[in-house]
Amino acid sequence: MxxxxxxxxxxxxxxxxxxxxxxxxxxxxxxxxxxxxxxxxxTSESYRAQTVVVVRERAIDPVVVPSYASAVFASDAMRLRAASAAGSPGGAVAADRLRLVPTGADTWSVEARAQDPLAAAALADAVAEAFVEELNRAGGDVGTFSIAARAGVPTTSSSTGxxxxxxxxxxxxxxxxxxxxxxxxxxxxTRPVLRARDVTSAAGQRLIGVVTLPADRGGRPSDPADAYGLAAVSAVLLPLVDASVVLVSRRQLTAQRRQLIILLARAMAPVRDVFVSGSPDLAAEATRAMAGAGADAAGTPRPGLELVDGVAPLETLEVPQWPLPLVLVIRYGEPSAALRRLAADSVGDEMLGVVMVDQRRSGVARRPRKRSPASPATA
Structure with a gap:
């Protein structure tokens, strides 16, 4: 290859x-x-009957006889007579109903098909009689043709298809x-964005990570351990001390972006004082998720980190305009053109990179986790 x-x-x-x-x-x-x-x-089942036509006396070269017979059978006169015999005067007979088959040097079989066995035999005989008459129109200069055996009534049917x-x-x-x-x-x-090279080619940014979001748990907070790839994204955000990070995506990806924010907040809550800015519902849900992760436990003061929910690129203009790092959130397999537009429309003094999210379907079995010496959330 x-x-x-x-x-x-x-x-x-x-x-x-x-x-x-x-x-x-x-x-x-x-x-x-x-x-x-x-x-x-x-095709419907049909019956096939055969009438045999022979040359009784031949007056021309034997090599020419087969061509002569084929030409006569395909002539307009035979077409009209065959149509009349089939009960369609002036019309035409389907090509699969009539056929001339050479069976020897001077013999032919006129085959006819019909859904009724008696009709098939009658059609074969009628067309063969017309064929013999047309052959004999040339007179003795060509030869004498006649019917050698009339069609018998077929007893078995077959299909042509x-x-x-x-x-x-x-x-x-x-x-x-x-x-x-x-x-x-x-x-x-569409050139879907699937790898780090695709991200760089489309937007000139680095790929922070690919996160597989857990399926909906019926309103219960998702476990960060079920979000494959979340640790890599957390590792990039943890060094930002007392900073704000805006996560931006297309409007169609709002639900996945907010789920990612809640997962990040819950994963980093034990080591960072995480604050989520956005809609009241999102902030309340993030607070509940971080409380379940032990964010309220007493201890030494921790560095702060604000995760800002940027609904759409233009709406990030509402955020106070001090230097705010941006993270672009796209769907795994996003078209390159869509990522390029998102990067061009986003505003910010620093672009941290791109996070791709992939939604796991309900009922998909959880893969076993590999233990690592140190997790970014606990380092």
């Missing part, structure tokens, strides 16, 4: 994320075509391929 190991790793990360996010597109495509293709290609299971299998495979192609086009067009 061409490309550097880093490029191959990048494609693996993108493919894994795309399949997780857009798996429903692939499944929908496979299911849709898997159901539709058998319906489109299915592919088996239903085969059509379904082809439909599922084709639908899955189309779904994958659509996902590839979407991923290529």
């Amino acid at each position: 061409n490309g550097s190991p880093d490029q191959r790793s990048s494609w693996r990360v993108r493919a894994s994320w795309a399949l997780r996010k857009y798996l429903f597109v692939v499944v929908a495509g496979a299911a849709g075509l898997g159901i539709a293709l058998p319906l489109v290609t299915s 592919p088996p239903g299971w085969a059509a379904a299998a082809v439909g599922v495979a084709a639908g899955a391929v189309l779904g994958l192609l659509l996902v590839a086009v979407v991923v290529g067009a």
Whole structure:
């Protein structure tokens, strides 16, 4: 495979994320075509009858006879006579109902299909009779043609279309391929931000960390231990002593941004005097979460840290304009253009970097935590 190991790793990360996010597109495509293709290609059961036509006397080169017979069977005169025999005068007969099959050097089989066995036999005989008449119009200069065996009444039916299971299998495979192609086009067009290199390329900022937010616990405070990647973000914020940090995101990510703020406040509460600025509801929820983490325990004075909830870039203008570090909060897999706009619209004297959040779905099993010698929240 061409490309550097880093490029191959990048494609693996993108493919894994795309399949997780857009798996429903692939499944929908496979299911849709898997159901539709058998319906489109299915044909009703029909009976096939055969009438044999032969050359009694040949007056021309034997090599020419097959071409002559095929030309006569495909002529307009035969088309009209076949339509009349099928009960559609002046119309046409479906191509799959009539067929001329060479069965020997001087013999042909006129095959006819119909949903009724008697109708199939009658149609084969009628078309064969018309075929013989058209062949003999050239007179003795070509030869003499006649019916060697009339059609018997068929006793078994068959279908001209592919088996239903085969059509379904082809439909599922084709639908899955189309779904994958659509996902590839979407991923290529949006260029999702998934790695530190993507963050730097889109916004010129560093990636602080990727935090997997716990699923909703029915109003109970989330446990920071369940937020994978939170320790890395806490480690960046802890050195900021008696400072304020504004967390900014797009409005669509308000709930996740506020959940991140509460998790950070609860994780750093044992070692920092954390204050959350924002809506009254957010401040009250953060206070309850920090109380549960032991933030009210008596002890020596601790350095302060204010986490400011910046709803949207322009709304950070309401924050007092002393130097305030900014943290951009984006969704894991955010389009590069969206991150670029967010970085361009955000104001602040110092940009700490970007935090990506990924929401864990309810019911996902918790992964075992790896113990480390020192946690950023307790260092």
